[in-house]
Amino acid sequence: MSAFAATFSEAxxxxxxxxxxxxxxxxxxxxxxxxxxxxxxxxxxxxGACIAVGxxxxxxxxxxxxxxxxxxxxxxxxxxxxxxxxxxxxxxGFGLLYTPLAxxxxxxxxxxxxxxxxTRQVVEDVWQRYAExxxxxRFSWWDSVTTLLYDCRHSLVVAVLAGLxxxxxxxxxxxxxxxxxxxxxxxxxxxxxxxxxxxDLALAIALxxxxxxxxxxLNAVAFVLRQWAMRRYG
Amino acid sequence: MTxxxxxxxxxxxxxxxxxxxxxxxxxxxxxxxxLVLGPNGAGKSVLLRAICGLVQPSSGSMxxxxxxxxxxxxxxxMVFQRPMMLRASVLHNAALGLKPFDLSGxxxxxxxxxxxxxIGLADRAGDSARLLSGGEQQRLALARAWLTRPRLLLLxxxxxxxxxxxxxxxxxxxxxxxxxxxxxxxxxxxLGQATRLGDDIVFMSGGRVCEHTAVQPFFARPRxxxxxxxxQGELPWRMRL
Numbered sequence: 101m102s103a104f105a106a107t108f109s110e111a112x113x114x115x116x117x118x119x120x121x122x123x124x125x126x127x128x129x130x131x132x133x134x135x136x137x138x139x140x141x142x143x144x145x146x147x148g149a150c151i152a153v154g155x156x157x158x159x160x161x162x163x164x165x166x167x168x169x170x171x172x173x174x175x176x177x178x179x180x181x182x183x184x185x186x187x188x189x190x191x192x193g194f195g196l197l198y199t200p201l202a203x204x205x206x207x208x209x210x211x212x213x214x215x216x217x218x219t220r221q222v223v224e225d226v227w228q229r230y231a232e233x234x235x236x237x238r239f240s241w242w243d244s245v246t247t248l249l250y251d252c253r254h255s256l257v258v259a260v261l262a263g264l265x266x267x268x269x270x271x272x273x274x275x276x277x278x279x280x281x282x283x284x285x286x287x288x289x290x291x292x293x294x295x296x297x298x299x300d301l302a303l304a305i306a307l308x309x310x311x312x313x314x315x316x317x318l319n320a321v322a323f324v325l326r327q328w329a330m331r332r333y334g
Numbered sequence: 335m336t337x338x339x340x341x342x343x344x345x346x347x348x349x350x351x352x353x354x355x356x357x358x359x360x361x362x363x364x365x366x367x368x369l370v371l372g373p374n375g376a377g378k379s380v381l382l383r384a385i386c387g388l389v390q391p392s393s394g395s396m397x398x399x400x401x402x403x404x405x406x407x408x409x410x411x412m413v414f415q416r417p418m419m420l421r422a423s424v425l426h427n428a429a430l431g432l433k434p435f436d437l438s439g440x441x442x443x444x445x446x447x448x449x450x451x452x453i454g455l456a457d458r459a460g461d462s463a464r465l466l467s468g469g470e471q472q473r474l475a476l477a478r479a480w481l482t483r484p485r486l487l488l489l490x491x492x493x494x495x496x497x498x499x500x501x502x503x504x505x506x507x508x509x510x511x512x513x514x515x516x517x518x519x520x521x522x523x524x525l526g527q528a529t530r531l532g533d534d535i536v537f538m539s540g541g542r543v544c545e546h547t548a549v550q551p552f553f554a555r556p557r558x559x560x561x562x563x564x565x566q567g568e569l570p571w572r573m574r575l
Contacts, residue, residue, distance in 0.1 A: 232388050233418040236411060237482070238434045247430070251420045333421040334464025 110302035111309060122303070126310050129287040132200050132274065133267035136207030140263045144212040145256060148219025149245045152227050163220060169213035174206075178276030181206040185277065198279040203287070206273035211263035218259035223248045254329040257322045265315060337398045337406050337485050338364035338517065340385070345394035347380060347541075354380050355391065356541035362486075367508070367518040369528045369549075372538035373564060378521040381538070382488040385519070386412045411484035415491045417475030419463040424455055424474060427463040431478040449477045453507055469500025476507050480516070487511060489520035493527065505531055525565065529553065537561045 114122055151162055183189050185197040185205075196202045226248055234244050249256070271289035278285030280294055288307045295304040340362040347355035355377045362368060370378045383389040385396065387405055398405055411431075420427055429446035437445075450456045453473050458466065463474060472492050479487055489508070493501040501524075508531060512518050522528055528535060528549065535552040537544045537560070544558040556562045 230418050233412075233414065235388070236386060237431050238408065240434065243433055247420070247433070250422070254421065329421075333462040 107301045107305055111305035114302060114306040115309065119303075119306070122306055122310065124283065125286055125288055125291050125307060126314075128200065128285075129268065129289075129311075130314070132203045132287055133207060133264065135200075135204040136211055136267045137260060137264045139204065139208040140211035140215050140267075141260055143208070144215030144263065145219045145249060145259065146245060147212070148216035148221075148259070149223045149249050151216070152220045152224035153241060153244050153248065163217075166213050166217045166220065170217050172210060172213060173272070174210055174270045175272035175276065177206055177209050178273035181209065181273065181277045197277060198281060198285055200278070200285060202277040203274045203285060206277045207267045207270060210270060210273060211267050214266055215259045215263045218262055219249075219252075219256060222252050222255045222259070226252055254326050254333070257326055261319060261322050264318060268311060268315060336364060336400065337409050338362060339399075340486070341395075341397045341402065342385075343395045343397075345381075345384060345396065346392045347377075347384060347389060348392045354541055355384065355394075358394070358541075358543055360536060360543055360546060362517065362519065365512075365515075365517055366533035367512050367520060367531050368534050368536055369532035370519065370521045370536045370538060371523075371525070371528060371561075371564065372544075376538040377541040378538050379490050382412060382490055382519065382521060385486075386410050386488055388412075406485075408482075409485040410488070411479040411482055411486075412488040412490065413472075413475045413479050413492055415494050417471060417478075419466075419471055419474070421462070421464060423460050424463045424466065425450065425459040427474055428455075428459075428477050428481065431482045435482075445481060446477075449481050452510075453477045454503070467500065469496045469503055472496065472500070472504050473507055476504065476511065480507075480511050480514070484516055486517045486519065489518060491521050491523065493522070493524065501527070525553075537564070539564070 148166070151159065151166065181202065182197065185191050185194070185202050187197075196205070227244075230244075230248065230251075234247065239247065269289065271293055274280075274285070274287055275290050275293070278287070278290065280286050280290040286294075288311050292304045292307050292311075295301070295307070340360075342358055342360040345355055345358040345360075346353070358377075358381060360381075370381065372378050380389055384391050387410075396405065397403065420430065425443060425446055428450055429442040432442040432445060435442075447456065447459060450459050453476070455466075455470060455474060455477070458470070463471065466474065476489075476492070492508070493504050496504065505527065508518060508520070520531070522531075532549045534546065534548050536546045537552065537556070537558065539558075539560040544560050545552070545556065547557070552561065553565060556565060
């Protein structure tokens with residue numbers, strides 16, 4: 101059997117036997133990326149909708165900035181969060197560095213611009229059509245934001261999925277602020293990088309397969325839900 | 335405080351130098367249904383938008399009420415030819431207009447449900463508003479506006495592209511809204527509808543009000559040449575611009 105096939109076979113057996121190490125890493129990954137996506141949703145979606153609905157000086161510049169930050173290098177975010185959370189940084193006293201919470205913070209900073217930019221685009225298109233009627237109904241700015249977010253909820257699943265994809269596949273920031281500590285801050289992407297460098301390709305491939313399956317499964321669920329919602333609500 | 339009479343004087347609107355409203359003079363009393371007729375491009379819809387504040391006129395004045403003040407904060411609503419329907423239930427859409435009011439969610443839903451019963455859509459309350467037919471959506475839009483108890487309701491071709499039975503259902507609701515004490519200003523291209531619904535007619539052409547008169551005299555003896563040609567379906571294109 102070739103080395104390639106042997107590695108895959110070993111990876112599948114690791115998954116089939118529900119290897120404890122794999123399970124731990126997967127669970128922490130879901131916890132960290134899930135936390136970042138929840139926070140990103142709470143911040144990014146309203147932020148994007150506010151930019152879409154608001155009329156203020158610098159709106160275009162802010163839109164460009166948010167769009168640009170979609171491609172923010174994760175290592176840069178990692179370094180910034182590292183500096184802020186390190187002992188000598190402004191939030192060093194909280195002792196968050198090398199904890200899952202630090203990783204959530206870093207990933208949140210990565211996903212917020214992405215989610216906000218997609219939300220702004222989606223909401224702005226709908227706002228063009230609804231603005232006059234909401235204005236006539238004397239909707240406040242905030243009422244308009246919440247109404248539009250509600251109306252676009254099915255389309256905004258894309259923003260949430262994009263954020264989830266970015267968070268789960270990201271390695272640079274969590275490596276820097278988490279430290280890839282075994283049984284503490286090791287997530288799938290950092291474990292894959294480490295195991296590959298150590299030559300344990302079976303574990304790396306097993307984790308990679310889990311990562312891909314999780315992302316595909318979430319996308320499939322979102323697709324089915326969106327299809328259902330389109331049929332239900334038009 | 336009443337918002338009538340509404341006196342419009344020399345109202346002009348010139349976006350990008352093109353004269354869409356060319357000096358409108360119009361006075362609306364506090365009851366009835368006024369139909370706005372005229373060819374395409376006459377400025378009918380823009381006039382409605384100017385009245386409700388969606389369009390900022392270039393010049394002229396609009397004075398409201400006995401004190402001839404500015405446009406009131408509440409009391410003017412407009413229903414569009416293709417009304418906004420949220421991706422939500424019929425009940426949710428009906429209650430939407432009450433959101434800015436200081437009412438509990440339960441009270442908003444109760445009032446909206448009562449209104450749906452009144453317009454014959456109660457059995458569709460849980461359905462998606464976007465899946466309603468065009469006529470049902472228009473009835474829902476009227477209900478949403480009516481729920482806010484407007485003093486003046488502006489209707490921009492609410493029965494355009496509806497079949498006769500759907501149009502009749504919409505007309506019934508418009509009559510009820512009028513009976514309920516709401517002043518109605520409505521744009522239509524349907525001359526039959528004008529005779530059925532209207533108390534008076536405002537005929538516009540080229541961004542001006544050519545005549546404002548009661549329905550019967552308008553159709554029997556139109557004063558302007560434009561109106562005569564329009565009724566006969568012979569208004570030449572050059573006069574429409």
